[in-house]
Amino acid sequence: MNKPFSQACENNKRPILTILTKVFSKTKHVLEIGSGTGQHAVFFGHHLAHLTWQTSDLLINHQGINFWLDEAVLPNVQRPLVVDLNKAWPIPQNNLPIDGIYTANTLHIISWPLVIKFFEGIAQNLSSKASICIYGPFNYQGKFTSESNANFDSWLKDRDINSGIRDIEAILLLASSAGLNLIDDHAMPANNRLLVFSKK
Ligand SMILES: C[S@@+](CC[C@H](N)C(=O)[O-])C[C@H]1O[C@@H](n2cnc3c(N)ncnc32)[C@H](O)[C@@H]1O
Numbered sequence: 001m002n003k004p005f006s007q008a009c010e011n012n013k014r015p016i017l018t019i020l021t022k023v024f025s026k027t028k029h030v031l032e033i034g035s036g037t038g039q040h041a042v043f044f045g046h047h048l049a050h051l052t053w054q055t056s057d058l059l060i061n062h063q064g065i066n067f068w069l070d071e072a073v074l075p076n077v078q079r080p081l082v083v084d085l086n087k088a089w090p091i092p093q094n095n096l097p098i099d100g101i102y103t104a105n106t107l108h109i110i111s112w113p114l115v116i117k118f119f120e121g122i123a124q125n126l127s128s129k130a131s132i133c134i135y136g137p138f139n140y141q142g143k144f145t146s147e148s149n150a151n152f153d154s155w156l157k158d159r160d161i162n163s164g165i166r167d168i169e170a171i172l173l174l175a176s177s178a179g180l181n182l183i184d185d186h187a188m189p190a191n192n193r194l195l196v197f198s199k200k
Contacts, residue, residue, distance in 0.1 A: 003071070004064035008105070008190075009039040015188055016040070016135060017047055020102070023131050023183075023196050027051050030100035031125075033083055033118065038065030040104060045077035052076045052096065056083035085114045089121050097127045104135035107171070108153075111162035116174060122199070123178040132180060132197040135188065138168040146191040171195070 024030060028051055035041050035055040045053040053076060055065050062080045069077055083089050101122060107115050122132060137149050144150040149165055156163040172182060180197035188194050 001063070001067070003067040004037040004061075006037045006039055009037060009043075012104075012135070012189060012192065013040060013043045016104070016194060017044060019184075019186055019194050019196070020044055020048065020133060023133055024048055024051060024100050027100040027131055029096040029098050030054065030102055031083075031098045032056060033085070033101065033103040034106035034109075035065050035080060036061060036105070038068035038080075040102075041065065041077050042068050042072040042074060044102070045074045046072065049076055051100070052078060054078040054098075055080040058082065058084055085110060085117045085121065089125050098125060099127050099130045101126065101130065101132040102135075103133075107134065107136055108156060108165050109160075109163050112166075115166065115171075119174040119178040119180075122180065126199055128199050130199040131183075132175075132195075132199070134171075134195040134197075136192055137165050138171065138193050138195075139165050140168050142167060149191050168193075168195075 030051055031054045032041055033056055035057045038055060041053055041055045055078060057065060057080055059082050065080045069079060081090055137152065139145065144153065144165065153165045175182065175197055179200045181200055182195065183198050184196040186194040
């Protein structure tokens with residue numbers, strides 16, 4: 001089996017890194033939710049060598065992530081944990097306090113009840129003063145920000161009626177309930193956003 005590959009990750013990793021470099025400058029232990037191919041983990045882990053990057057995903061994606069980790073040989077990037085948002089988050093094997101969360105392109109894939117659980121997990125598992133970075137497309141004032149996002153949303157819902165681009169206002173309410181303050185809402189390439197929160 002070849003390493004899984006996402007062209008979108010190749011396209012967005014540098015603009016995302018520019019922001020993560022600032023946001024995670026004092027962060028020690030990042031947990032990535034939904035690592036997907038593992039491309040982001042090896043790229044960010046390589047460039048943010050001062051922190052540990054814990055990958056995670058459903059078991060079905062672990063082999064692919066491990067292919068990327070085998071090739072990269074980065075001491076600070078950890079083998080994937082099974083974090084299924086349907087279940088309680090496992091405590092990281094290395095037992096380090098998580099003070100950073102990164103997730104990309106997950107909130108429009110998982111169902112709304114799982115989005116709620118994602119924020120509950122943050123409330124339960126993160127140290128105070130943690131930084132949380134969420135990348136992906138969002139709607140503002142009930143509207144798509146581009147025609148391509150509207151088309152993407154239709155495509156998602158044809159695949160899975162429970163998926164779809166989320167309203168930023170609903171995300172901010174959940175974040176606030178989880179004890180998070182919005183620090184920045186960055187415009188990113190291809191009509192995506194990078195939301196940065198800190199835990200109160
Ligand atoms: C569109 S992919 C994004 C992958 C990667 N972060 C990226 O930017 O390319 C969505 C990810 O969400 C993960 N995912 C789906 N359901 C999940 C669940 N219940 N718990 C945790 N992750 C889930 C998938 O396995 C997949 O890795």
